[in-house]
Amino acid sequence: METNPIKILIADDEPDIIEIISFHLNKAGYEVETAKDGSEAIEKAKQFNPDCIILDIMMPKRNGFEVCEFLRSNKQFDKTLIVLLTALNDEASHIKGLELGGDDFINKPISPKVLVSRISALFRRIQPATSETKTLQIKDLIIDSEQYKTILNGVVHVLAKKEFELLYLLAAQPGRVFLRNEILSQVWGNDVIVGDRTIDVHIRKIRVKLGIECITTVKGVGYKFDY
Amino acid sequence: METNPIKILIADDEPDIIEIISFHLNKAGYEVETAKDGSEAIEKAKQFNPDCIILDIMMPKRNGFEVCEFLRSNKQFDKTLIVLLTALNDEASHIKGLELGGDDFINKPISPKVLVSRISALFRRIQPATSETKTLQIKDLIIDSEQYKTILNGVVHVLAKKEFELLYLLAAQPGRVFLRNEILSQVWGNDVIVGDRTIDVHIRKIRVKLGIECITTVKGVGYKFDY
DNA sequence: AAATCTAGTTAACAATAAATTAATATTATA
DNA sequence: TATAATATTAATTTATTGTTAACTAGATTT
Numbered sequence: 422m423e424t425n426p427i428k429i430l431i432a433d434d435e436p437d438i439i440e441i442i443s444f445h446l447n448k449a450g451y452e453v454e455t456a457k458d459g460s461e462a463i464e465k466a467k468q469f470n471p472d473c474i475i476l477d478i479m480m481p482k483r484n485g486f487e488v489c490e491f492l493r494s495n496k497q498f499d500k501t502l503i504v505l506l507t508a509l510n511d512e513a514s515h516i517k518g519l520e521l522g523g524d525d526f527i528n529k530p531i532s533p534k535v536l537v538s539r540i541s542a543l544f545r546r547i548q549p550a551t552s553e554t555k556t557l558q559i560k561d562l563i564i565d566s567e568q569y570k571t572i573l574n575g576v577v578h579v580l581a582k583k584e585f586e587l588l589y590l591l592a593a594q595p596g597r598v599f600l601r602n603e604i605l606s607q608v609w610g611n612d613v614i615v616g617d618r619t620i621d622v623h624i625r626k627i628r629v630k631l632g633i634e635c636i637t638t639v640k641g642v643g644y645k646f647d648y
Numbered sequence: 649m650e651t652n653p654i655k656i657l658i659a660d661d662e663p664d665i666i667e668i669i670s671f672h673l674n675k676a677g678y679e680v681e682t683a684k685d686g687s688e689a690i691e692k693a694k695q696f697n698p699d700c701i702i703l704d705i706m707m708p709k710r711n712g713f714e715v716c717e718f719l720r721s722n723k724q725f726d727k728t729l730i731v732l733l734t735a736l737n738d739e740a741s742h743i744k745g746l747e748l749g750g751d752d753f754i755n756k757p758i759s760p761k762v763l764v765s766r767i768s769a770l771f772r773r774i775q776p777a778t779s780e781t782k783t784l785q786i787k788d789l790i791i792d793s794e795q796y797k798t799i800l801n802g803v804v805h806v807l808a809k810k811e812f813e814l815l816y817l818l819a820a821q822p823g824r825v826f827l828r829n830e831i832l833s834q835v836w837g838n839d840v841i842v843g844d845r846t847i848d849v850h851i852r853k854i855r856v857k858l859g860i861e862c863i864t865t866v867k868g869v870g871y872k873f874d875y
Numbered sequence: 876a877a878a879t880c881t882a883g884t885t886a887a888c889a890a891t892a893a894a895t896t897a898a899t900a901t902t903a904t905a
Numbered sequence: 906t907a908t909a910a911t912a913t914t915a916a917t918t919t920a921t922t923g924t925t926a927a928c929t930a931g932a933t934t935t
Contacts, residue, residue: 542751582869845886
């Protein structure tokens with residue numbers, strides 16, 4: 422079982438806030454990524470796939486509400502905690518934030534220690550649900566074998582069974598070259614006999630469906646995942 | 649064991665607060681019980697077995713911290729949400745409350761609407777994790793295993809036993825692909841032998857009865873709930 | 876008890892998607 | 906450049922699932 426650190430994305434346009442919150446979250450053992458506005462928050466979220474996103478309401482480009490709404494409409498972020506921060510201390514925003522799918526709503530000025538406490542409290546509560554060992558993630562590419570789907574930059578790509586299994590095999594060990602024989606025995610099984618071009622065709626379909634260069638041909642040897 | 653309307657216990661020594669919070673929680677569909685001090689809160693908690701307990705910090709007999717600590721040391725209240733209320737707006741109490749196992753910490757004066765919002769947000773997040781919940785809700789689809797019926801958009805759809813159990817199995821873990829074998833052993837049992845098309849026919853009946861696309865076929869693998 | 880339901884299953888066939896092949900083009904490298 | 910390996914494309918085959926209707930065994934009603 423992999424024990425990756427819990428990942429948190431902070432989006433705020435005030436560098437001071439980002440810095441102090443990052444510092445405290447890091448100290449508490451979280452892996453932190455940052456964004457300075459709403460658009461960057463969405464971009465980073467897709468790539469970083471955080472377990473929790475802290476959103477300032479008042480941000481340039483897209484405000485916290487808009488980002489929250491977007492995240493909640495995207496299946497990739499189903500299980501992602503969203504914490505909203507704001508200097509506005511009004512009831513309506515508070516309720517709106519929670520109704521848009523926020524998990525916590527905190528008024529500024531906020532003590533970093535309290536923020537960290539609140540976030541741990543949230544994680545403590547959802548802990549049992551967060552134990553995904555069957556999911557690979559390489560940058561903005563998520564390969565989820567429990568759901569049999571791949572998400573690239575927030576977009577779901579449905580691969581057929583063999584395609585998926587082939588991609589999963591390669592991506593589980595990025596950089597390692599798999600011989601054609603290895604691929605055949607792992608994905609097709611030892612007793613199955615298929616023609617020369619079968620692997621190539623499947624590789625091609627993966628390349629076309631994902632639209633990125635993530636599988637490299639090592640001529641005369643085999644293929645490797647390289648992204 | 650949880651029963652259907654979500655139960656909330658409020659403990660506060662100020663009758664006015666109790667009254668106004670009860671009113672709003674009731675209106676939001678929760679079943680409410682009250683206690684006027686810490687000792688009564690513990691007693692009532694044992695009897696009433698609430699899903700959520702709202703505790704004022706400053707109470708006679710035993711204060712909110714003490715009650716929280718007691719509840720958290722008792723397995724009966726493992727999954728019970730604890731919300732702490734206080735007029736003291738100091739960082740140390742806030743952190744202490746969360747560290748003692750509180751799920752939320754709210755400063756008075758509190759708007760009842762905000763309180764209700766925060767509590768629904770907590771439940772929304774917790775629901776999927778609680779395996780003992782008998783009623784699933786995914787968007788406008790409610791799957792009630794006590795009554796063996798599903799409600800979609802307010803309209804009741806009666807599924808037969810096998811249909812219901814199949815839907816329930818899938819919907820309990822949305823997105824997860826269930827292999828045909830898993831479905832067979834979970835719904836039909838390990839020793840039952842049925843033909844190839846039995847699952848398909850049941851899936852079809854669910855699809856027809858509900859009239860929505862909520863079960864996705866993953867060809868060569870199985871089925872998943874996806875709505 | 877006979878008739879009528881109902882859920883569950885099966886079987887035959889249709890429809891669909893996936894996997895494979897085959898033919899040809901392209902590429903890398905000895 | 907020659908050639909072996911891989912890429913590409915479309916056609917074909919195969920596997921899997923969808924659909925329908927009929928059948929069976931219990932339950933329920935008359």
